[in-house]
Amino acid sequence: MKIPAFSRPLRRGFSLVEVTLASGITALALTTLLGLIPHGLNNVKEAGNVAAETRITTHVLGSVSQARWQNVSGEDILAPAFDQQRYYFDDQGVALETDEPGPELAYVAEVRVPARDVSLPADATPQAEEDGTDPYLRRVTVKVASVANESFDFDRALPMAYRTHTTLIARTGK
Template sequence: MNIPALPRSLRRGFSLVEVTLASGITALALTTLLGLIPQGLTNIKEAGNLAAETRITTHIVGSISQAPWQDENGQDILAPEFNTQRYFFDDQGVAIEGEEPGADLAYVAVVHIPARDVTLPADAAAPADDSDVDPYLRRITVKVTSVANKDFDFEHALPMAYRTHTTLIARVGQ
């Protein structure tokens, strides 16, 4: 039995060249998308770290700003109480209570409160002295690392191993 050949206009399907081009375009697109996945995961991790560090810094600065600054004799008690104090946090930036952090330790933070050193702009012709230091402002530096080691050495670590957050707090009462 003889099957008659159909005219070209009635034949359906793609030629080998068309299939090869479509496969090449698809492979290029998939390769590009797969190449973006590691960068996207890195960005997600970095965003999570920044969000946790923001919560950590806010928690620490909030607790320090609510503490009394001076005793009844006018002596500074803010720096002796909080300077070089360590705080421990889990992977979400929630404080771990207690003396010894457990297995959920993800972030370590240390606080530095220097002597009163905040001055506001004044008359340029006026001489600068210690009386220019604002008694109602204090500088607080919080260093945060995502290393789960409660004894992390901030002093000898590379600066890229931790982030430093510096802020000013204001005393409004007392």
Template sequence: MNTSLSLPLHKSSRSGFSLVEVVMAVGIMALGVVTILGLLPHGLKMTSQTANEQAETRIVDFLVGELQSTNWTTVDATPTQTRYFDDQGLELDQTNPDFGILLTYVVQVNVPEYDVRLPNNDGNMVANQNLRRVIIKMIAAPLRDFNFDNPTSAVPIKIFTQSIANMGIAHNLP
């Protein structure tokens, strides 16, 4: 019994890739990589803008929530305040030794007294005793002594306006 295997006498001449095929594959891959790298700066810019908007929203929500939960007579007596926040939207303590390093947002909070006017039954506009407007001015710059009333620098000021209502919450609990 003869069980010899028959092997081909010569190898195929097309056992690998030609130089043209390799150059074309590398060219297509390079085009894809360059396209993706071109999108990176735009993606990084959008990520940064989104992080800033989230921090600003967190700051506004915090300040409005704080005022909304404050005793109404205290809200009326609240003077214009300047507050400081880090890049995450968390309030900074000015006694913190890293205050100058962490400072990212400077915010001015103002609650004008009785500036919300609504029509009464006669159609006249009267000041509403149970609504207050909160005006929050914010800069995204570490300028501790920034003057919001007379800005001298080219730093853009964002202004947010919210309304708060007297919820009649008892704040004099034991």
């Protein structure tokens, strides 16, 4: 007599425990991924802001560094021409070439060019001024705010409402 190997027919499928475990793992993975979406979107937005601010700062500093520093009589014309000058930019950091920017305005930048205040510690060159400042270096500060308000007040705003970029520019000739 032959004994059958299986007394019941083969079942194909998963048990209730296996389905429950698989559903739990899937739910955990989906919840984690959905929780990362807002963080990723904030990172993308912040990266766009940093890229636009970099373009803005480069544009403004390029304008200031290419300008004449002195007139023919030796008077400083850099600070009067650029100090507290405002520039307006769209959401990509492209300059708006108008005094009334309108609805495209996304960034406002303001330039500060203080009086000569840069002195190098080992500056013993004969070109140094009497007060020790270097006549070929100027400090330039660019403040950039991500606002659509052309009359944004940098002096009264909280420091976290805008970013400040300070650099030195050099003059290579007279």
